[in-house]
Amino acid sequence: MVIIMAKRGIIEVDPRHTIRRMKTAMQGDAIRALAELTLNSDDSYIRLESSGIECSGLIIIGYEKDGYCGVFSVRDEAEGMCYDDVEKGFTKYGSATSGLKSGKPVRGYFGQGAKDALASMKDGKICTFKDNEYVECRIFIENMKPKYEIFEPITANPELRLIHKINHNGTVAYFKVDPSDGPKVPRFETVQRDLANNYLLRKIMMNPKRKVVLMDNETAKKRPLKYQNPVGNEILSDSFKINLPNYNEFLIYISIWRAEKGELNQKGDDREGGLLIVDDENIVLGISLFKYDNEPLAARFFGEIILGNFRELLINEEAVLSEDRTGLDPRHPFYHNLREEVEKRLEIKVKEEKLRKQKETKSKFDQEEFKRYRNAFSILNNIAEEESRTVVILNPGPIIEIAEGIILAPPYAKITVNKRYAFTLSVDTNVIPVGSTIKLHTSNTSIRVLQNEVVVDPKEESNIIKKYITVQCDEPNIIGTLYAQAINKKSEAKISVLPEKELLLSEGLVFQPESLTLRPGIPKKVYLLIYIKMIIGGTKINIESDNENIHISENTIIVDESKAEKHIVKCELEVWGEGVGQKAMITATCEDYEYIALLEVAIREKVKEPEGQKKGMFSEPEFNYDTDPNQRTSYSGETGKVIIYVNFPSTKHYLGDDCQYKKTLPAQVLIADLVGERCFHEIAKKKVEASGAAIRPESLPDYIQREAYDLSKKYGEKIHKLLVDQALVEEAKIHKI
Numbered sequence: 060m061v062i063i064m065a066k067r068g069i070i071e072v073d074p075r076h077t078i079r080r081m082k083t084a085m086q087g088d089a090i091r092a093l094a095e096l097t098l099n100s101d102d103s104y105i106r107l108e109s110s111g112i113e114c115s116g117l118i119i120i121g122y123e124k125d126g127y128c129g130v131f132s133v134r135d136e137a138e139g140m141c142y143d144d145v146e147k148g149f150t151k152y153g154s155a156t157s158g159l160k161s162g163k164p165v166r167g168y169f170g171q172g173a174k175d176a177l178a179s180m181k182d183g184k185i186c187t188f189k190d191n192e193y194v195e196c197r198i199f200i201e202n203m204k205p206k207y208e209i210f211e212p213i214t215a216n217p218e219l220r221l222i223h224k225i226n227h228n229g230t231v232a233y234f235k236v237d238p239s240d241g242p243k244v245p246r247f248e249t250v251q252r253d254l255a256n257n258y259l260l261r262k263i264m265m266n267p268k269r270k271v272v273l274m275d276n277e278t279a280k281k282r283p284l285k286y287q288n289p290v291g292n293e294i295l296s297d298s299f300k301i302n303l304p305n306y307n308e309f310l311i312y313i314s315i316w317r318a319e320k321g322e323l324n325q326k327g328d329d330r331e332g333g334l335l336i337v338d339d340e341n342i343v344l345g346i347s348l349f350k351y352d353n354e355p356l357a358a359r360f361f362g363e364i365i366l367g368n369f370r371e372l373l374i375n376e377e378a379v380l381s382e383d384r385t386g387l388d389p390r391h392p393f394y395h396n397l398r399e400e401v402e403k404r405l406e407i408k409v410k411e412e413k414l415r416k417q418k419e420t421k422s423k424f425d426q427e428e429f430k431r432y433r434n435a436f437s438i439l440n441n442i443a444e445e446e447s448r449t450v451v452i453l454n455p456g457p458i459i460e461i462a463e464g465i466i467l468a469p470p471y472a473k474i475t476v477n478k479r480y481a482f483t484l485s486v487d488t489n490v491i492p493v494g495s496t497i498k499l500h501t502s503n504t505s506i507r508v509l510q511n512e513v514v515v516d517p518k519e520e521s522n523i524i525k526k527y528i529t530v531q532c533d534e535p536n537i538i539g540t541l542y543a544q545a546i547n548k549k550s551e552a553k554i555s556v557l558p559e560k561e562l563l564l565s566e567g568l569v570f571q572p573e574s575l576t577l578r579p580g581i582p583k584k585v586y587l588l589i590y591i592k593m594i595i596g597g598t599k600i601n602i603e604s605d606n607e608n609i610h611i612s613e614n615t616i617i618v619d620e621s622k623a624e625k626h627i628v629k630c631e632l633e634v635w636g637e638g639v640g641q642k643a644m645i646t647a648t649c650e651d652y653e654y655i656a657l658l659e660v661a662i663r664e665k666v667k668e669p670e671g672q673k674k675g676m677f678s679e680p681e682f683n684y685d686t687d688p689n690q691r692t693s694y695s696g697e698t699g700k701v702i703i704y705v706n707f708p709s710t711k712h713y714l715g716d717d718c719q720y721k722k723t724l725p726a727q728v729l730i731a732d733l734v735g736e737r738c739f740h741e742i743a744k745k746k747v748e749a750s751g752a753a754i755r756p757e758s759l760p761d762y763i764q765r766e767a768y769d770l771s772k773k774y775g776e777k778i779h780k781l782l783v784d785q786a787l788v789e790e791a792k793i794h795k796i
Contacts, residue, residue, distance in 0.1 A: 179200075465544075496512050509529040692704065693743050
């Protein structure tokens with residue numbers, strides 16, 4: 060018998076194959092490289108936390124320009140690495156180095172992430188500190204081979220710590236992007252937007268234990284990076300099981316939401332739509348709507364799929380994740396089973412969306428209806444412009460004593476044409492009893508006081524009651540006097556009306572513009588104008604947002620008179636935020652003064668207005684077919700639409716399931732009531748909030764309701780006559796219906 064000898068061995072990986080994998084994973088994209096290094100830092104914090112060690116969770120992403128090149132870094136205050144750790148982690152490609160196999164709740168992309176990021180870029184290196192030891196490792200490609208260079212450890216002296224800005228344990232990774240090699244250098248604002256919205260970093264950006272900051276190393280400009288899901292409603296919450304041979308069953312949870320504010324971006328690493336796929340340790344694996352990725356009817360869908368027991372596949376090194384970082388590998392049986400189950404559920408929701416669209420189509424107005432609505436909403440917009448015009452609150456100054464029981468402040472004011480200004484009326488109820496009527500008028504008929512009288516409200520609890528008295532003038536270069544009189548007591552305030560250009564900033568400070576619409580993660584510039592004749596140099600101005608998801612670049616400004624031009628200091632700021640549908644009011648207030656500036660901010664996915672959309676506060680109503688609405692109407696500040704919920708029981712009774720009765724007289728009357736009620740409420744709200752008419756926050760709803768009633772009484776009949784077909788009204792009168 061002849062024995063034939065055979066040679067056995069391990070098939071070596073050709074370095075060119077490894078390089079291709081590295082470059083395919085990163086695609087020369089600085090954002091992808093930064094995302095991988097950020098995930099590495101997060102994994103390091105996770106390992107500390109799983110061992111019960113408290114940590115800062117701080118990750119600082121550095122940005123600077125070196126000529127045409129971009130220099131980037133990712134720094135953390137986590138574990139750090141000794142020489143042996145670096146040797147183990149960076150001398151082999153694809154080895155298990157993250158802690159995944161030992162049960163740590165880390166991402167652990169088969170030991171490739173950091174090496175891919177650094178090798179595929181220029182001048183990639185890791186500098187790390189652990190237990191007072193410093194180690195540096197270069198990762199690079201030379202002669203078409205991936206290589207490393209680890210320097211011998213040295214003592215972590217203060218100079219090294221100052222250079223790398225790490226005081227204790229921690230790691231910083233560096234790389235450069237050279238446009239002469241092909242890849243583009245992203246702008247600072249692009250890095251901010253793309254990292255904050257990157258789906259792989261989504262859980263990090265939403266984790267309260269992490270603080271991710273983007274820093275411009277040249278200007279020291281800092282931008283905290285966060286992510287907020289779009290505003291929406293959950294339309295499905297379900298679970299199912301997947302079975303694979305030789306594995307325990309995989310329990311899958313799925314949650315699908317529908318965005319309220321229009322279609323979402325459903326493409327790219329920064330997509331806001333889609334179902335985020337995570338394992339049961341909350342580690343992001345991918346994002347997809349599967350076969351519905353390009354389906355317009357699914358454009359509002361977002362949500363999450365949680366894969367129970369998934370890490371068992373990774374520990375067994377199943378090829379269940381794609382090598383190019385695009386999520387689950389479509390060739391794996393797990394993906395096939397998951398896709399089948401998810402698409403079943405998505406199909407149901409897409410059909411519901413189709414039905415919704417069909418009903419919306421049925422709700423469209425014909426030519427006759429459109430004409431009625433166009434005329435009515437034109438009038439409503441005129442009413443809104445007139446009634447809710449912004450009011451400038453005049454600084455009352457110190458009010459020491461209300462000798463006569465009634466006083467107007469300030470005693471003298473300069474105002475401009477076509478603006479509304481509010482004086483403060485203070486009333487002492489020990490002198491002017493509750494229930495008394497205070498008469499208001501001016502000495503010059505060209506200066507209008509917008510309320511002829513106010514009543515001392517018995518509901519007020521304080522002895523000193525304050526009211527705002529609004530005046531307006533349409534003619535410049537005149538003077539007059541505002542009078543307030545109750546019983547035999549009176550007060551007066553002198554008024555000079557100037558052209559606006561002569562007054563400059565009567566309110567002391569103002570944002571320019573006074574409202575902004577943003578896209579998620581994309582900053583916009585805004586200016587705070589400060590009039591130093593009213594707010595002196597050295598004054599501290601505090602700026603804050605009432606929504607934690609909308610940010611401004613500076614929280615404090617010290618007025619510097621040396622920067623004033625024509626007595627105005629112009630401070631440049633940036634505003635950004637996360638989460639489609641989020642709104643905020645940014646307020647600037649100054650210490651020792653009562654001046655205030657307001658900036659209204661909204662985040663929308665698409666900022667372009669539909670063609671032909673009318674300008675103004677309101678546009679034609681929209682009929683919504685949500686199955687179980689909590690209210691009859693709502694109002695969208697972005698679109699100007701009054702939304703009527705067809706399936707609210709009392710509404711459905713008159714309109715029908717598909718709005719099939721909306722042209723009947725009862726339905727038209729109801730629609731007119733709903734539209735008028737909502738529009739008058741929104742006008743009243745804007746008017747009251749702008750005028751500051753409610754001194755105490757808890758009294759705001761009462762003031763708004765009162766104003767809405769007054770508007771309804773004043774304009775309600777006119778709106779009904781425009782919205783309701785008067786031929787039907789006359790016919791009903793004839794037949795006494």
